[in-house]
Amino acid sequence: MRTLSLLTPKFLRAARFCVIFAFLLSTSIEVGFTQHRPDFVPGRVLVKFRPEVSPVQVQSIVAAAGARIAGQIPRIGVLVLQLPPNASEVAYARAFRQRRDVVFAELDHILPLAFTPNDPLYAPSSGRGWHLAKISAPNAWDTTLGSNRVIVAVLDTGVDGAHPDLAPNLVPGWNIYNNNADTSDVHGHGTAVAGTVAAVINNGIGIASVAGGCRIMPIRISDPNGYASYTTIANGLIWAADRGARVANVSYRCSNSSTVATAAQYFQSKNGVVVVAAGNESTFDATADNPYVLTVSATNSSDSLTSWSNTGNNIDLAAPGSGIYTTLRGGTYGSKSGTSFSAPVVAGVAALVISVNPNLTGGQVQDVLKRSADDLGAASWDPQYGWGRVNAARAVSMALSLNQMGDTTPPSVSFSSPTNGATVSGTITVQVNASDNVGVAAVSLYLNGALLSTKTAAPYTFSLDTTRFANGSYTLRAVAADAAGNTASAQISLSIYNTADTTPPTIRITSPMNGARVNGTVSVAVATSDDRGVVRVELYVNGRLTATSTSAPFTTQWNASKAPRGAHTLQCKAYDAAGNVGISQSITVYK
Template identity: 30%
Template sequence: MRMKKRWLHVTLATAMMLSPFLAWSSGKVHAEEGNRNAWSSSPPFSMPSSLSTQPANVVSGKVWVKYKDQARNGSSVGMFAAVDSDSFVEMPLVAGENVISAVERYKRDPAVAAAEPEYLLQYADPAVMEMPGHVTNGSGSPTVTSSIYRPNDPYYVNGSQWGLSVTEMTYAWERVPERSSIRIAIVDSGVNPNHPDLAESLEAGYNALDEGQPPVDDSGHGTMVAGIAAAVTNNGIGIAGAAGGARIVPVKVGKKDASNKDYIPSSAVAQGIRWAADNKVDVINISLGMPQNSQMIKEAVDYALARNVVIVAAAGNESNHWLFGEPADFPTREDNSYRKFAWTVYPARYEGVVSVGSVSRLANNALTISDFSNIGKITTVAQGTGVYSTALSGGYASGAGTSYSSPMVAGLAALLKTQNKNLSSQDVHHILLDSSQKLDVPPIAGYYLGTYYSPKYQDYYGGGLMNGKRAFTMPRLRMTAVPEPDGRQANVTVKALDDKGNLLRNLSSEISVTVNHEDRYKQNKTVSLVNGEWSGPVELSVTDDVYDITIQANDVPGSGNEFIESGAARFSKLPDRPKASIGSGTYTAPQTVTLSTATPGARIYVTYDGENSYEYEGPLTIGSNTTFYAAAMKNGIWSETAEYVYTIQQAPAGGGGGGGSAGCCAGGGGG
């Protein structure tokens, strides 16, 4: 009976995988993207740490709060106009209180699910230069392509748009000649509605800053980004967009303030993402970023991903990979005396988002990491220096930054979605990662947060350079896995599909099916696809009371055939998360809290800041307002995280001491 109950979870987990390639998040994407937070040897605490001082990009006097009781969110004055019920509300500050203190005060309220400041994001472009009104020959290398599709856009013809030719985007254009059904949202500063290379592709869009007003660009950034993604192709003027002919949906989330500075509030970005998802765009491009994790933006991102919208975002430009005199040094960097690595910014850093870095072309036409391009959680890279696009003036400009790498990838993502409407956002993410072309790793090392660090390949490039041909021609492995009731094995079927989702019946090849027992060991089984498919049993050998197993199909190194890796089917029974002897709530005296887990032999870990944790060894004394998080671990497998929030108030005059539940004013179950 115990075994049957255990495998009920496994059966449900399998049944819930709706994507044709299954869920990818436990598989190759994590490893290839260099996700530092995926290290399973550390507790899985993912909440943002508390801020002790107010960062420069925090708006004074503004705090957003999300209550656990949705009715309270809806009844609050100044409700954030979220599209679904997960609403944040703007809440007041106490007289003389700063934003950080107010955020911490609201977080201590057991009724509050989340609280954060209004952050300001920034555009991910360090430099833009307006181009002359005419186009000259020789400003780039000749376009090299074997394609019969030859656009007549001048900047493409003269080789200035080398980022499209080296990534073989002409092949993708041939595969998807009809692109008018594609809709790409540009979450940015708006778009110039009168630009001749954009006007016929523009939709009405949305203005998240001034609702009811058109999303007209006042900075030029959004117009540049829109052109790279989808400027009209083969119209004899200007540039070719990566998905030329696609519909451009401008979503204005940034503007110039009274001091002519860029103003891009996090609440507008979140609202813009939700609006785009509700209006059924195929792809969202976000060439914006900031170093902080915003729960409001994270929930908006998850909202869009759950609706199969592909989100592509810029990794950011805070690194300094190259020094003076080195071939790829970017000349405008102020401090160029030492190498510095900056980590991928948010929202590109969120799981499920296609994070795009930048490469530059050297004099010998070799490609390498751009001087400024952030590293860490990267999916793929694209041209990010000398990028030509549509300018606010109605002409054209050249820019640099991951801002301009991202929309190239967004264009390719849109073409993939158009070719196969059944692809989920996870599928597109996986295809972009696995089809990327490998690049040489620069032999450099430097500092990250004061620590000397030698980046790995995936830190720089993720899968590598985006490639339009490989994205459409590499066979895609689709896998289903159904466990046997006794847990000893799973019945697995793997099929190789083409870019339209058809079975490749003429394909026979060896592939590998990998069974990964999380943090313990892997088993690889080499099998043979015959007429495009294989079916058979795979050993699971579940014997423990906790387990976390993934099964995934991929190519066999050295076999001569490359495949887009399947998603990972995950079967798990995690440790029970820790329970506190006294629930979250408000108390009138210090409390002693004991933690326990129902999983025998599991160890409990506690953190107060989401970063520094220690193993729990005995009761916790709560003498002041306290929030802590706890997780249990057994055999290298982590439970879900439990959160407990305690407010300690002085007892009223003549009141009782308030030990345990007797002194509880508003107790409640934690976690």
């Protein structure tokens, strides 16, 4: 190829590009600090220009940057650029990527074979490492095993500091419970949690973990029996945040604590991510979502929710939590189950995300984990799986792409209606304005912290039925996110005031029929209606409360086998949320 002369009037535009390069080279910083990430060919960048850019223009742009075209990949138009000596490959790739006449620019990475840890107890086929395969951790490990500059604080019962699969990854922690430096494990729970998140990987012994290249900061928050308080959890979060931890795992059910939420908000202000367990009581938690923590439910090897995992409005993500093979006190290993072990799986993935893109904020890491999850259950968010089961490989890939995109500008978001301080009733329309320098990916609407709805395209208009909520003061918050994970929020206060509900439900027994003969278990079916909804139906047999149903179709049952022979009177009552009572007709049945 011919070499064109530079810095002539014909190439002033190219010269300006050279000035931009000089600035970037003088200020460039290698983004990310991942250990074990694949290397790249030094002095080389791969660039593809847009088809409308002529070869002469391409040559002048490349020459103005001080590089030269060393080759071309045939049929796809990708140029292999040779950079000047001692040039920063990252800065060159970033500068080319920012040009409008470039389709893409990237480093020429040297990729190893798919990584398989040499830890002898890592064997997905045996069931011991099933959870790592399920979340695509091996694919994530092709990029990073985790950076030793990323610290995960394990707020628990302490950690066995002599365990050979944990000791090399430990950094100094603190005993919040006794206010001293003794972080030894008084129960065993903390050692198992620590091994799940960051046991040493590829060291030829024991197990593999999600983020085995990261560090563990043991924070003991419990008494000798394993019980922890909101106070010790909050103090542990603050202690860890002030000492550089980027991820905190709290395998306790604490997402509905205001004290913990406030401490988690502080941890997030330090660009950290807090992960907590949903709990193992098979119950539904109706409290509002806590935006400062990731609350994790548990799945099994079939990607189904475990029978014992809690669900609720506060669930953000799901992760494997059944039969997790991990470290135990005394240098041994064993299997553990519970949301106590699904939470550190998510904490480990958060650590991998930060390892490849340490410039992400805590909120951005949360967004990456949610948007990269495998959506299970109902489409989008649901109270069982949250935004889905965590996917390590997709999360790491997304974090890397955000690193390359270089978009750090958050969207703008505001409310058009209702106005701040408005009093509303009935069904109202909420209009949110959102814009971004690249593009808005989604806008989510929250009422007192509980997610109401998410829109992924303009107009960002939401319908809100205020009759579902009690009269009182509320905070309405809109959160806008762009594709790079940048977020912004706006909030207003409003008062909900609806007229009192004084209309009782209507209810009618539809089965059995009046005069019917019955025996054994009798199902009593009803037809109900109410202007705001029935919440409970009660069955009365001979005037005594016998059964209750709290979900449609409100069928109740009566065991007639123990009743004496003869006539029996059945009647049902229906209740609405305001406490109004509707009473059905009485029917007589015979045994």
